[in-house]
Amino acid sequence: MSEGVERSLEPGGAATADAVVVTERAQSASGDERGGLLHGPAARNLGLVIALALLCVVGVVTAGDRFASIDNILTILRLAAITGVLSIGMTFVITGGGIDLSVGSVLGLASVWASTLATQTMAQDTHWIVMVFTALLVGVACGLVNGVLVAYGNVVAFIATLAMMVAARGLAEIISNRQTQRVKVQGFLDFFRDDWLGIPVLVWIFALVSAAGWVLLNRTTFGRRTLAVGGNPEAARLAGIKVKRHTMYLYALAGLTAGIGGVMMLGRTTAGTSTNGMLYELDAIAAVVVGGTLLAGGRGTIVGTVFGVLIFTTLTNVFTLNNLSISAQAIAKGVIIVGAVLLQQRVAARSRAGT
Amino acid sequence: MSAPTRRRWLTLAAGTVALAFVVAGCTSNEPEESEDTATNTAAAPAPGGTSNDEPGDKVVIGFSAPAADHGWMAAITKAAQATAEEYSDVELRVAEATNDTNLQISQIEGFINDGVDAIVLLPFDGAALTDIAIEAMQKGIVVVNVDREFSDPNAARVTVLGDNYGMGVSAGSYICDQLGGKADAKIAEIAGIDSLPLTQDRSQGFADALATCGLEVSNRVPADFTAQGGEAAAANLLQAAPHLDAIWNHDDDQGVGVMAAIEAAGRDEFFMVGGAGSKQVMESIKADDSVLKATVIYPSTQAADGIKLARLVVQGKSMSDLVEVEVPRKIQLFAPVVTKDNVDRYLPTAFES
Numbered sequence: 042m043s044e045g046v047e048r049s050l051e052p053g054g055a056a057t058a059d060a061v062v063v064t065e066r067a068q069s070a071s072g073d074e075r076g077g078l079l080h081g082p083a084a085r086n087l088g089l090v091i092a093l094a095l096l097c098v099v100g101v102v103t104a105g106d107r108f109a110s111i112d113n114i115l116t117i118l119r120l121a122a123i124t125g126v127l128s129i130g131m132t133f134v135i136t137g138g139g140i141d142l143s144v145g146s147v148l149g150l151a152s153v154w155a156s157t158l159a160t161q162t163m164a165q166d167t168h169w170i171v172m173v174f175t176a177l178l179v180g181v182a183c184g185l186v187n188g189v190l191v192a193y194g195n196v197v198a199f200i201a202t203l204a205m206m207v208a209a210r211g212l213a214e215i216i217s218n219r220q221t222q223r224v225k226v227q228g229f230l231d232f233f234r235d236d237w238l239g240i241p242v243l244v245w246i247f248a249l250v251s252a253a254g255w256v257l258l259n260r261t262t263f264g265r266r267t268l269a270v271g272g273n274p275e276a277a278r279l280a281g282i283k284v285k286r287h288t289m290y291l292y293a294l295a296g297l298t299a300g301i302g303g304v305m306m307l308g309r310t311t312a313g314t315s316t317n318g319m320l321y322e323l324d325a326i327a328a329v330v331v332g333g334t335l336l337a338g339g340r341g342t343i344v345g346t347v348f349g350v351l352i353f354t355t356l357t358n359v360f361t362l363n364n365l366s367i368s369a370q371a372i373a374k375g376v377i378i379v380g381a382v383l384l385q386q387r388v389a390a391r392s393r394a395g396t
Numbered sequence: 397m398s399a400p401t402r403r404r405w406l407t408l409a410a411g412t413v414a415l416a417f418v419v420a421g422c423t424s425n426e427p428e429e430s431e432d433t434a435t436n437t438a439a440a441p442a443p444g445g446t447s448n449d450e451p452g453d454k455v456v457i458g459f460s461a462p463a464a465d466h467g468w469m470a471a472i473t474k475a476a477q478a479t480a481e482e483y484s485d486v487e488l489r490v491a492e493a494t495n496d497t498n499l500q501i502s503q504i505e506g507f508i509n510d511g512v513d514a515i516v517l518l519p520f521d522g523a524a525l526t527d528i529a530i531e532a533m534q535k536g537i538v539v540v541n542v543d544r545e546f547s548d549p550n551a552a553r554v555t556v557l558g559d560n561y562g563m564g565v566s567a568g569s570y571i572c573d574q575l576g577g578k579a580d581a582k583i584a585e586i587a588g589i590d591s592l593p594l595t596q597d598r599s600q601g602f603a604d605a606l607a608t609c610g611l612e613v614s615n616r617v618p619a620d621f622t623a624q625g626g627e628a629a630a631a632n633l634l635q636a637a638p639h640l641d642a643i644w645n646h647d648d649d650q651g652v653g654v655m656a657a658i659e660a661a662g663r664d665e666f667f668m669v670g671g672a673g674s675k676q677v678m679e680s681i682k683a684d685d686s687v688l689k690a691t692v693i694y695p696s697t698q699a700a701d702g703i704k705l706a707r708l709v710v711q712g713k714s715m716s717d718l719v720e721v722e723v724p725r726k727i728q729l730f731a732p733v734v735t736k737d738n739v740d741r742y743l744p745t746a747f748e749s
Contacts, residue, residue: 112509120502219591221523223547234527310497310524319495357492357499361506364489 088384089332089348092377096355104362113358115241121354122247123148123305123318127325128332128346129254130298135326135334136258136341137291138271139191139198143205144299144325147183148318150213151176151303156222156313169229172307177300183209184296188289202292206322213315222313233308243305250301255343267291271338327374328353331381352377451485452711457703458507460491460500461518461542466621467649468672469493471696471747472518472542479700486707497524504528507537514538514706518699523547538709540702554705555726558694560594562731564601566692567644567669570733572609574642574667574689581641582614584666586629586654588646590618598646598671615640619650626650630657640666648674648691649749658687672696673734673742674749682739690735696747698729 100108107113127144134141154160155176164171183205190201224230235242258264269277270287278284299318306317330336331352332345353374360370457480464470473493480488489512491503497520505528507515515532519525522544529539529551541552575581585602588595595618606612615637619629626645633643634657645651648670658668670677670691680688695701708715709723718724734742 107510110509113506116502116505116509119505120499123498219589221521223523306498309501310521311527312497312521312524314497314521314524316495316521317497321496357502358506361489361491361503362510370492 086333086342086344086348089345089352093348093352093355096352096359100355100359100362103359107362108359111239113362115244117351117354117358118244118247119241119309120357121350122241122243123302123309124321124324124328124354125247125347125350126250126298126305127295127302127318127321128328128350129250129343130295131322131325131329132254132332132334132341132343132346133258133267134198134291134295135329135336136271136338137267137288138274138338139288139291140202140326140336141184141187141292141295142199142202142322143183143187143209144295144302145318145321145323146206146209146213147180147296147299148302148306148321149315150183150209150216151179151300152306152313152317153213153217153222153315154179154313155303156224156307157216158222161222161224161226164226164229169226169232172224172226172229173304176303176307177297180296180298180300180303181293182296183299184293185289187296188292191292192285192288210315213317217313217315219315224307224311224313230308230311233305234311243308246301246305250298251343251347258341258343263287263290268339268341271335271341273339324353327378331377333381336382448708448713448716449483451483452713454485454487455483455514455707455710456487456489456510456512457706458489458491458504458510458512458515459517459699459703460503460507460515461493461699462500462520463493463495465495467674467747467749468647468694468696472699475697475700475745475747476516476703479697479703483707485711486703488703495520497521500525501528504532508532508535512537513710514540516540516542516699516702516706518542518702519544519546526551538706540706540709542699542702549725553709553725554702554723556698556702556705557726557728558698559728559731560597560694561601563646563671563692563694564598564603565605566601566731566733567671567690568602568605569608570669570690570692570735571642571644572606572611575609575611577609578641579610581611582637582639582666583611584615584617584633584637584640584643585613586626586633586643586645586650587616587618588621588650595646602644619647619653621647621650623650623653623656625653627653627657630654631660634658634661634663642666643668643687644671645669646671648672648677651677651688652749655686655688663687669733673746675743675746676749678734678739678743678746681734681736682743684736690733692731692733693742694731695729695745697745701727701729 127148131141131144155172160172160175187202187205190196191198194201233242237245258267266277266282266287269280269282270284274284302318307313310317328349329346332342332349334341334345356373357370459476461473462469464473473490477488477490480486489507492499494500500520501524504515504517504525508531515537517525517529517539526546526548529541529546530548532539533551533553539552541555543556543558545555545557546552571583583606585599587599603613615633617629617633619625630653643666645654645668649672651670664687666687667689668687670688671694673691673693677688677691680686681690705723714721715723732742
C-alpha cells in the first residue's frame with residue numbers, strides 16, 4: 042500500500058517548484074513506479090489475486106470439473122471481454138479525474154451504426170473492415186464530444202456524459218427504429234467469431250487492448266500526464282501539461298474503447314440493437330474501482346482493472362453454475378463494491394496523511 | 397414485451413420483490429395450472445389419462461429469460477420454476493434474468509458446457525441468441541424457444557409462442573358482440589410500444605376483427621407497457637374523446653395507469669377490454685366493479701409449457717392427446733376472451749402485475 046502512496050504524484054510540493062524541476066519530479070515519480078511495478082502494484086493487486094483465487098476455489102469446490110474446464114474458462118473470458126475493453130478506457134478517464142457514464146450507450150450506438158443496412162451494404166461491396174471503422178469512428182466522435190464538453194465547456198463530467206448516455210441511446214433507437222439489425226456480412230462474422238490457437242478472437246482483443254492500455258498508462262508520457270492531470274490538474278497545468286487537451290483525449294480514448302466494444306458486441310451477438318451495452322458503464326466503473334483505481338483520480342492500474350473485470354465475471358459464472366438465486370448474486374456484487382470503496386478511502390486517507 | 401430497463405441492478409432487486417409477491421399469490425394454484433394450459437399433455441393422471449407425468453429418466457433443464465421488469469415477465473420465470481418442481485425427474489437450473497444479450501449468450505454457453513439435456517430460452521433478443529441456440533442444438537441439446545422467436549428455425553426443437561394477432565382479433569370480436577351493430581360506435585385503442593412488431597400485430601388483428609362488423613378504431617394512442625405510460629396516454633385520450641363506447645388496452649400492466657386516468661376523469665360511459673390477463677384485472681372483472689368487463693390472455697405460462705415440452709422431448713415421450721408420435725415443432729397458444737362468465741377458469745393461471 043505504501044508504494045501506492047508514492048505512486049500518486051505530490052503535486053502540492055511540485056506546484057511551488059520550477060516547471061522543469063516539476064517535470065523531472067513527475068518523471069522520477071513515475072520512474073519509481075516503473076521500478077516498483079513488480080513490487081508495489083503487485084502487492085496492491087495481491088488482494089485482488091486472493092479474491093479471484095478464492096472465487097476459483099469456491100468454483101472448484103462447488104462445481105468441480107464443471108468450473109475448472111477449458112470450456113468454462115473460455116465462457117468466463119468471452120463474457121469478460123466486452124466489459125473488459127470498456128473498463129480499460131474507463132480506467133484512463135477515472136485516473137484522469139473524470140467519469141464516463143456514456144460508454145454503454147455509445148457501445149450500443151456504435152453497434153447499431155455499424156450494422157445499418159447502408160453500412161452493411163458498403164461493407165459487402167468493399168470489405169468488412171468498413172463496419173469496424175464505422176464503429177470506431179462513432180465511438181471516438183462521441184468521446185470527443187464528451188471531451189470537448191468537459192474540458193472546454195466546463196460541464197461537470199458526470200452531467201456531460203450522462204447527457205451523452207441518454208442522447209446516444211436515443212440516436213441508436215432512431216437509427217435502428219428499435220429493431221434488431223442482423224449482421225449478414227460473412228467476412229465480419231467469420232473473423233470475430235473465430236478462434237486463434239483455441240482462444241476466441243474476442244478474448245484476444247481484450248488481451249491486446251489491456252496490454253496496449255498498460256503500456257500507455259505505465260510506459261508513455263501520455264500515461265504520466267494522465268496521472269498528473271488526475272492527481273492535481275492545477276499542478277499539471279503549471280508543469281506545462283495542456284490539461285484541457287489531455288482531458289479531451291482521455292474521453293476520446295474511452296469512446297474508442299466503446300467503439301471497439303460495439304464491434305465485439307456485433308461479433309458476439311450477430312445483432313445490432315439499441316439495447317446493446319445497457320448499463321455496461323456501471324459494470325465498467327465497478328470493475329475499475331474494485332481494481333484499485335482511485336475514483337478521485339491520480340492513481341490508476343490496468344492490471345487491477347483486468348482483475349476487477351475477471352472477479353465480477355467469475356462471480357457471475359460461479360453463481361450460475363451453482364444455480365444460486367439472482368438476488369444473492371446482486372447482494373454479493375454490492376458487498377464487493379462497497380468493500381473496495383471502503384478500502385480505497387483508507388488508502389486515500391493514508392495518502393493524504395503521508396503528503 | 398419488456399421496456400428496456402435503465403438500472404439493471406435495481407431491477408434485479410425489484411424483480412426479486414415482484415417474484416416474492418408472485419410466490420405468495422400463486423402457490424395454491426399449481427394443480428390447476430396443468431389442466432388449464434393450452435398444451436394439455438401432462439395433466440394429472442386420471443382415468444383415461446396418460447403416463448406422461450410418471451417419473452422417467454432424469455432431465456436437466458437450463459432456463460434463461462429477460463429481466464423481470466414487468467409483471468408478465470416475472471410470472472414467466474415463476475411459472476416455469478413451479479412447473480419444474482412438480483416433477484421429481486426434472487432438475488431446473490435458472491440463470492440470472494437479464495436484458496443483456498451478451499450475458500444471456502454466456503449463460504447458454506454455460507449450459508452447453510454443463511451438458512444439460514435441454515434449454516428453455518426466452519431470449520431478450522431472438523436474433524442475437526440464434527447462433528448460440530444453433531450451437532446447442534448441434535451438440536444434441538433440446539432447445540425450446542419461448543415467446544420471442546429465433547431468426548432461424550433450426551435453432552429450436554420446439555417453439556412456444558403467444559398469439560399477438562389473435563389477441564387483437566379476440567378483443568375486436570368481443571367488442572363487436574357487445575356493441576351489436578351500433579353503427580357509429582366510438583372505439584379507442586391504447587397500444588403498447590408502437591415500434592414493436594408484437595404491438596403492430598395486435599393492432600392489425602384488432603382492426604381486422606372490428607372491420608367484420610363494420611366498426612373501426614376512432615382514437616388510437618400508444619403507451620409503453622408501464623403504468624405511468626398508460627396513465628399519460630389514457631389521460632390524453634379521454635381529453636381528446638368526449639364520448640367513447642369501448643376501449644381496448646393492450647396490456648394489463650399499463651392498464652393500472654389507464655384505470656387511474658379513467659377514475660380521475662370520472663368517466664364510465666364505455667366498457668374496457670384489457671390485455672395479457674393479470675390477476676388484478678381478472679378479479680376486477682369477476683367483481684364487476686369498474687368499466688373493465690373483459691381481458692384477452694397472452695399466457696404467462698408459456699415458459700412453464702416449455703419446461704413440460706422439453707421434458708417430454710428428452711424422455712422421448714409424445715403429446716398423448718395427439719396421434720402424432722413426436723412433440724410438435726411449434727405450438728401457438730390461444731388468446732381467449734375472459735369475461736365475468738368464464739373468469740374462474742382462467743384466474744388460476746393469471747399473473748400478478
